[in-house]
Amino acid sequence: MLDSGAGVWISGEFFRMEEGMSTLPILRLGTVKDVARFREHLRSLGLTIPCDNELANGADSPLRAPIERGGIKIGNRIAVQPMEGWDGTADGRPSEHTFERWRKFGRSGGKLIWGGEAVAVSHDGRANPNQLVIGEHTKKDLAALRKTLMEEHVRTTGSDDGLVIGLQLTHSGRYCRPNRHDKPEPKILYRHPILDRKLGLASDYPVLTDGEIEGILERFHTAAKIAEELGFDFVDIKHCHGYLGHEFLSAHTREGKFGGTLDNRTRFLREITHSIRVMAPRLKVGVRLSAFDIVPYKPDPAKSAGGKPGPGIPEEYAHLIPYRWGFGVDAQNPTQADLTETIQFLQLLEDLKISLVNLTAGSPYYNPHLQRPALYPPSDGYQPAEDPLISVARQMNVARELKARFPKLLFVGTGYTYLQDYLPHVAQAALRESWTDFAGMGRMILTYPELLWNVSEGRAVEHKRVCRTFSDCTTAPRKGLPSGCYPLDPLYKNSEFAEKLKAAKAKA
Numbered sequence: 385m386l387d388s389g390a391g392v393w394i395s396g397e398f399f400r401m402e403e404g405m406s407t408l409p410i411l412r413l414g415t416v417k418d419v420a421r422f423r424e425h426l427r428s429l430g431l432t433i434p435c436d437n438e439l440a441n442g443a444d445s446p447l448r449a450p451i452e453r454g455g456i457k458i459g460n461r462i463a464v465q466p467m468e469g470w471d472g473t474a475d476g477r478p479s480e481h482t483f484e485r486w487r488k489f490g491r492s493g494g495k496l497i498w499g500g501e502a503v504a505v506s507h508d509g510r511a512n513p514n515q516l517v518i519g520e521h522t523k524k525d526l527a528a529l530r531k532t533l534m535e536e537h538v539r540t541t542g543s544d545d546g547l548v549i550g551l552q553l554t555h556s557g558r559y560c561r562p563n564r565h566d567k568p569e570p571k572i573l574y575r576h577p578i579l580d581r582k583l584g585l586a587s588d589y590p591v592l593t594d595g596e597i598e599g600i601l602e603r604f605h606t607a608a609k610i611a612e613e614l615g616f617d618f619v620d621i622k623h624c625h626g627y628l629g630h631e632f633l634s635a636h637t638r639e640g641k642f643g644g645t646l647d648n649r650t651r652f653l654r655e656i657t658h659s660i661r662v663m664a665p666r667l668k669v670g671v672r673l674s675a676f677d678i679v680p681y682k683p684d685p686a687k688s689a690g691g692k693p694g695p696g697i698p699e700e701y702a703h704l705i706p707y708r709w710g711f712g713v714d715a716q717n718p719t720q721a722d723l724t725e726t727i728q729f730l731q732l733l734e735d736l737k738i739s740l741v742n743l744t745a746g747s748p749y750y751n752p753h754l755q756r757p758a759l760y761p762p763s764d765g766y767q768p769a770e771d772p773l774i775s776v777a778r779q780m781n782v783a784r785e786l787k788a789r790f791p792k793l794l795f796v797g798t799g800y801t802y803l804q805d806y807l808p809h810v811a812q813a814a815l816r817e818s819w820t821d822f823a824g825m826g827r828m829i830l831t832y833p834e835l836l837w838n839v840s841e842g843r844a845v846e847h848k849r850v851c852r853t854f855s856d857c858t859t860a861p862r863k864g865l866p867s868g869c870y871p872l873d874p875l876y877k878n879s880e881f882a883e884k885l886k887a888a889k890a891k892a
């Protein structure tokens with residue numbers, strides 16, 4: 385990978401990450417009538433995103449090809465991304481809304497269920513008071529969620545052969561809010577010059593001690609043991625989106641055995657993996673990784689008006705060079721990615737015999753455009769910092785680069801929902817050309833879970849069900865409401881929460 389002042393080169397493609405991209409008009413993809421015009425549009429943006437003209441079906445479809453690696457046999461290439469709903473009970477059990485979402489996961493026909501959703505290993509590690517918790521008291525409910533998903537999956541595909549279900553284990557670290565939606569209770573690993581300010585942390589705010597970290601490790605060990613008992617095939621030791629596992633990777637400035645060198649920053653992962661191998665030997669390990677990052681973004685104040693945020697621009701960082709508070713970031717030019725340590729991390733995964741890797745980027749809290757490309761911003765976001773197709777292309781090209789370097793690992797690609805009606809054409813081509821091993825669906829699952837399965841059965845795309853990235857699934861939880869597709873899913877559209885969401889948005 386070569387770096388340039390205003391962007392990043394990945395496998396010969398140039399991806400700009402600079403201010404002012406949003407001044408270009410962004411074409412609404414819902415208005416693009418056919419795949420030929422979509423491809424033309426990609427060309428006009430100068431992006432190389434693989435895209436097939438025709439969709440194959442049945443055994444000819446790359447979406448339907450089984451794959452086997454490292455003792456894991458997965459029946460097709462459709463992956464369901466973890467999607468939490470902020471809808472669990474106060475003690476961390478699923479509600480009827482949670483069950484409904486897991487039915488959608490099953491109905492997708494995807495044979496790789498990556499995590500279901502973030503499940504906290506302890507109450508104080510929850511990202512919100514409605515996040516699921518794994519513990520003795522929630523065992524029965526988590527087993528019921530898994531069973532519900534499997535039943536729905538069999539209804540769609542006819543069998544549970546090759547179905548692999550993981551549980552995403554998390555501690556929310558800097559983003560803990562276990563007791564109240566409006567009361568952050570961050571658990572931080574180091575002082576972050578930008579994020580501490582954004583979170584309003586005083587200069588003497590405590591940093592987790594090594595002893596406290598040992599306690600958190602214990603919780604991961606117990607959680608993994610329970611996940612194995614419940615029949616989950618793997619656990620994802622989450623290393624993405626700014627949560628604790630991800631923060632370890634960027635703990636350059638932390639002293640002691642969990643900070644500084646990459647060896648120390650990966651101790652968290654190595655210790656959990658080791659203990660899983662001893663305590664829960666049947667359980668596989670996966671890692672969802674923010675493979676690259678950039679500095680936090682904010683709405684451009686000069687272009688924000690009347691309650692409408694301006695386009696995203698980087699927070700001031702000139703005084704912070706070399707930038708030592710990120711992972712997969714260029715320290716000299718931190719609006720750019722640098723995959724050097726990412727590659728070392730993947731080598732570690734290979735050495736640890738962890739073959740399931742789900743690649744994502746950045747964080748929904750501080751640079752959402754990088755992580756979940758959208759046309760409309762969530763309430764705490766900003767107008768697109770660039771054409772969201774550039775953000776999609778960036779994630780896809782990083783996945784391609786890493787897949788080429790680590791052909792033995794099984795990669796899930798992320799960020800496909802913004803492709804909308806052309807998600808199947810791109811997913812099929814990406815699989816065919818080995819840019820990824822699995823096409824992951826996140827937001828699309830909330831409105832149209834069967835999309836990829838249906839096209840692989842030869843059915844046409846139902847345009848009215850396609851996610852248009854209105855971001856209400858993110859805005860609702862930011863307002864203390866359950867996540868879901870408020871524009872399209874009748875369960876949310878016609879609910880009491882829809883009224884509350886409308887009122888909260890109007891107030892803002």
Ligand SMILES: Cc1cc2nc3c(=O)[nH]c(=O)nc-3n(C[C@H](O)[C@H](O)[C@H](O)COP(=O)(O)O)c2cc1C
Binds near residue numbers: 466501625800828867
């Ligand atoms: C409402 C919502 C909930 C999410 N929950 C999780 C989660 O629990 N764990 C996780 O790793 N990512 C989570 N994500 C991120 C998605 O898995 C995915 O990375 C992101 O939406 C981009 O993929 P997409 O373009 O297919 O939506 C969530 C995203 C949204 C919008």
